[in-house]
Amino acid sequence: MESIVKILLADDDMEDRFIMQDAFNAINLPEVPLLVEDGEKALEYLANTHASAGVMPSLVVLDLNMPRLSGTQTLRELKSQLAYKDIPVIIFSSSLNVIEMHECKQLGALSYMVKPFTYEEYLSSAQHFYDFCLKKHSFPEFNSLINNFK
Amino acid sequence: MQEITRITLETDMDLVLVHKRIMKLGELAGLSLASQTTFATAVSEVSRHVIEYGYNAVLILAIRSDIKEPEQYLVAQVLDGNPNLTEKINENLVYARRLVDRFSLEREDKGIEIMLEYRIPGIQKINNGRIRQWISAFSVELPLSPYDEIKRKNKQLLELAEKLKESETQYREVTNALPLMIFSLNDEGQVLYANSWMKSFTGYDISELNESKWRLVVREEIFARAWEHWYMHRTANKPLRREIELKNYATQEYIWHLLSLAPMINENGETLYWIGSLVDIHAQKVMEQTLRDNKELQETKLLLEEKIRELNRSNQELEQFAYAASHDLQEPLRKIVYYSDYLSRYYTELIDDRGKLFLGNMIGASQRMTRLIHDLLNFSRIYRESLHLVKTDMNVLAAEAMKDLDVAIKAKCARIDVAPLPVLSVYPMQMRQLFHNILSNALKFSDEQRLPEVKVYAAMRETQIQLIFEDNGVGFEEKYLDKMFSLFQRLHSREKYAGTGIGLAMCKKIADLHNGSITASSTPGRGAKFILTLPLVA
Structure with missing residues (x-):
């Protein structure tokens, strides 16, 4: 049951992908993350998995600032396709930007997260992603995120 | 030409007759007194000339009434037997020529013929019947004594002079008025x-x-x-x-x-x-000038607006630059923080004390930089665009800011008294930031000798409202007032008070955003007073 959970993460930063994989390894879930280097690759992976009737990811985590297909463009693409539009998407960005946040909310993202600064935080982020897939964790709503923004 | 009467010109007495007959004829023909006199004078001048220099002269008074010509003329024809008379032409004739409408002088074998013609005014033509009446009137007229004649003429001249004077006075009065x-x-x-x-x-x-x-x-x-x-x-x-x-x-x-x-x-x-x-033409000139001034004013206004647009543009570019720069700086910094955190967590046992100290310093520096970039990002995010003024209860904002600072307030045992504040149209997020920054400063720069106390209250001015934050902290020297509100300006060393030097610059930017201003006053050691002045928006 647990091995079925897959999380698709798209980030062009190799180190970030490494750190993320490291965090999942540390919490003993090395098989959960599927790391791709940009939005195009993410769509490609989804298309292939869909075509081969494989296990679709329970969650998509997108970095915002990526070459070729950015996080918001990928998000738009995902939400426009019937096969993917119900997959929850979390935006995972290095900084908080209220305008981007509004845009992502409108495009149908589930939540918006600022990338952690410490190893501990990474561990808990990885755990939260996983728990969310098991419906054991929920992410803050956009409205409260925006209201907290200063 | 129809002859009416004729007079032989021999002596000066005949001149009197000439004058009298012409005045009479003129009157019959409907000439004004002035015209009668003019024509009579002209003919008298010629007559006097021929009496003096001529020979056997005769004057014929007649009327020229040609069917083809619309105008009628009184005619005085002087015939003289001296053919050399023209040589004697003098000012008399020149003068006479000027007085009449037509003048001609023709020399023949037997003598000379001078014609003077004076136009009869009016459109109604004088018919033959009337001319016959005139002829008979002149034929029965009795000669008068020269004395009577002169007396009568003088009287007429006086009347004429009187009329002239009257008309001139009238004219002068009109022009003077x-x-x-x-x-x-x-x-x-x-x-x-x-x-x-x-x-x-x-x-x-x-x-x-x-x-x-x-x-x-x-x-x-x-x-x-x-x-x-x-x-x-x-x-x-x-x-x-x-x-x-x-x-x-x-x-x-x-x-x-x-x-x-x-x-x-x-x-x-x-x-x-x-x-x-x-x-x-003063009114017209003043209006011209006003229009011109107005035009210049308009042009200056346009120029100013253009400059403002340019300034805004470059300001905006600068803000966007600051934002982008701090945003991009954040990414590598995050890695530095992450790796140093990781190192200190899992590798401290592998390095010596000196290495640990340096690692600790590195973490401290990277955290400060994180703080700095965070503040700078917040600072450059204060745009007027996409913001809306909202009527906000300042007491609620103050309470929110105090809640954010709860830990620091409790740690310092600080007392913050907020008097009833008004509801104002503000950008709530930014105004909350301002409250936060000023209250946080008051806590940070508290005096160790006493517990921090902060009073927040409002004061009404005519068209403005002031929000005053008064603390009992260490205060500052007022000569640093200008510096204090500039970006990255710090009055204290980092060792003594942590900070990025952005907090008050941000407050100033937020005050500007609200078309207001912020200032402060203090005596070192006796607390500081920050005064935010905002326009009252109806």
Whole structure:
């Protein structure tokens, strides 16, 4: 049951992908993350998995600032396709930007997260992603995120 | 030509008869008294000439009434037996020629013929019946004594003079009553005659104006140029128009006038004198000037608006740059923080104390940089665009800011008294940031000798409201006031008080955003007072 959970993460930063994989390894879930280097690759992976009737990811985590297909463009693409539009998407960005946040909310993202600064935080982020897939964790709503923004 | 009567010209007595008969004929023909006199004078002049120099002269008075011609003329035909008479032409004849409508002089073998004709006014033609009546009237008329005749003539002349005087007085009254200056000038630009308005307006009579060359009423700076203009122009014999300011005696103000001068030219094309007028055009000039000023103002306004747009643009670019720069700086910094955190967590056992100290310093530095970039990002995010003024209860904002600072307030045992504050139209997020920054400063710069106390209250001005934050902290020297609100300016060392030097710069930016201002006052060691002034928006 647990091995079925897959999380698709798209980030062009190799180190970030490494750190993320490291965090999942540390919490003993090395098989959960599927790391791709940009939005195009993410769509490609989804298309292939869909075509081969494989296990679709329970969650998509997108970095915002990526070459070729950015996080918001990928998000738009995902939400426009019937096969993917119900997959929850979390935006995972290095900084908080209220305008981007509004845009992502409108495009149908589930939540918006600022990338952690410490190893501990990474561990808990990885755990939260996983728990969310098991419906054991929920992410803050956009409205409260925006209201907290200063 | 129809003869009415004839008179032989022999003695001076005949001149009296000539004069009398012409006056009579003129009267019958409907000529005015002036015209009768004019024609009579002309014919008398010719008659006197032929009596003196001629021979066997005779005067025939007649009327010329041609069907083809619309006009009718009284005719005086002088026939003289001296064919050399023309040689004796003198001023009498020249004068007479000028007085009548038609004049001719023809020489024949037997003598000379001079014709003087005077037009009869009116459109109704004199018919033959009336002419026959005139002829019979003249044939029965009795001669009068020369004395009576002269007496009567004098009386007529007096009447004429009286009428002339009356008409001139009337004319003078009319011109004097006009609120404009009418005058004549000689070639030197000296006023010969002027209506009374010239004195009423300038306060000076003609001789005073002439003597001063108008310096009394003309602006000193144009005085020389104006006269130069006149001297250059006067030989041109052409009308002249220019605008000039003249000083009004009553108000001592310079009033714009339009000066018009026209030369009076004789038959030889010489200018005898100039007639002119000066009309008040001040209202028109003032309006012109106002329109011009208004136009200049408009142009300046457009220029200013353009500059403002440019400034806003470059400001915005700068803000966007600051934002992008700090955003991009954040990414590598995050890695530094992450790796140093990881190192300190899992590898401290592998390095010596010196290495640990440096690692600790590195973490401290990277955290400060994180704080700095965070603040800088917040600072550059304060845009007016996409913001909306919201009526906000300042007490709620203050409470929110205090909640954010709860840990620090409790740690310092600080007391924050917030008096009832008004509801104001503000950008709530930014105003909350301002409250936060100022209250956080008050806590940070508290005096160790006493527990921190902060008072927040409002004061109304006429069109403004002031929010005042008064603390009992360490205060500052007021000479640093300007520096304090600038970006990255710190009054204390980092060791003593942590901070990025952005907090108050952000407050100033937020005050500006609300079209308000922020300032502070303090005595070192006795607390500080920060005053936010906002316009009252209806």
